[in-house]
Amino acid sequence: MKRVVVMLSMKAWKEAELRLKKIVTIDVSHERAISKEKEYWKDILKRIMSVVKTLAICNLALRGGNEKIDDCNNVNFLRIIKMITEFDPIMQEHLKRSTKRWEILKNHVKYRDGKGLTLKSWLETRWQSRVSSVKAIRFQAPQIKNSLIHLMENSDDATTVSDAQSLAKYLKFDFLVSMVIWYEILNKVNKVSEVLWKKDMNIDDAISLLNGLITYFEE
Numbered sequence: 001m002k003r004v005v006v007m008l009s010m011k012a013w014k015e016a017e018l019r020l021k022k023i024v025t026i027d028v029s030h031e032r033a034i035s036k037e038k039e040y041w042k043d044i045l046k047r048i049m050s051v052v053k054t055l056a057i058c059n060l061a062l063r064g065g066n067e068k069i070d071d072c073n074n075v076n077f078l079r080i081i082k083m084i085t086e087f088d089p090i091m092q093e094h095l096k097r098s099t100k101r102w103e104i105l106k107n108h109v110k111y112r113d114g115k116g117l118t119l120k121s122w123l124e125t126r127w128q129s130r131v132s133s134v135k136a137i138r139f140q141a142p143q144i145k146n147s148l149i150h151l152m153e154n155s156d157d158a159t160t161v162s163d164a165q166s167l168a169k170y171l172k173f174d175f176l177v178s179m180v181i182w183y184e185i186l187n188k189v190n191k192v193s194e195v196l197w198k199k200d201m202n203i204d205d206a207i208s209l210l211n212g213l214i215t216y217f218e219e
Contacts, residue, residue, distance in 0.1 A: 145168060
């Protein structure tokens with residue numbers, strides 16, 4: 001009986017030892033992946049900072065009216081980044097990651113007629129850009145969430161999976177309700193703003209519009 005107990009105890013300890021070794025192996029693997037990802041982003045930032053410094057020294061603008069990397073009329077920063085990718089494997093990989101994400105997003109975010117709203121950051125000086133940015137999420141939240149789920153389940157890139165998980169967490173009930181309200185507010189303000197910026201704007205009409213906007217907020 002004692003012998004059986006000893007053998008069972010030894011077996012339990014052996015199994016525990018194997019489990020611990022397995023956990024250690026997993027931890028080491030994760031640490032290596034994290035370390036590799038850190039070095040990757042360090043290399044990317046070095047190149048980006050070099051481009052920014054070059055443009056600053058030459059007193060050239062970083063941004064412009066076009067921010068599509070494949071457009072021949074895009075901004076100076078993107079032109080140089082595009083040029084670097086022709087010779088640099090690290091930037092090639094970085095551009096490929098961004099392009100792949102965007103293609104997945106475009107495949108999911110479509111209306112019935114095949115057209116969707118563009119997801120982009122807004123410009124602080126233009127109300128129209130704020131409305132457009134919010135509108136894209138307001139009317140396409142389900143499609144956006146599907147694209148994020150696709151990235152989480154199918155991407156081999158740890159950063160892409162992490163980013164998709166973080167963004168998906170925001171697409172919950174309270175966020176969606178606030179998005180609907182925020183879009184309605186921005187849309188009303190933008191309509192008034194467009195009239196106020198017209199060259200032939202009439203002061204009486206402007207006052208009437210502003211009073212109407214005040215009434216809207218009060219209601």
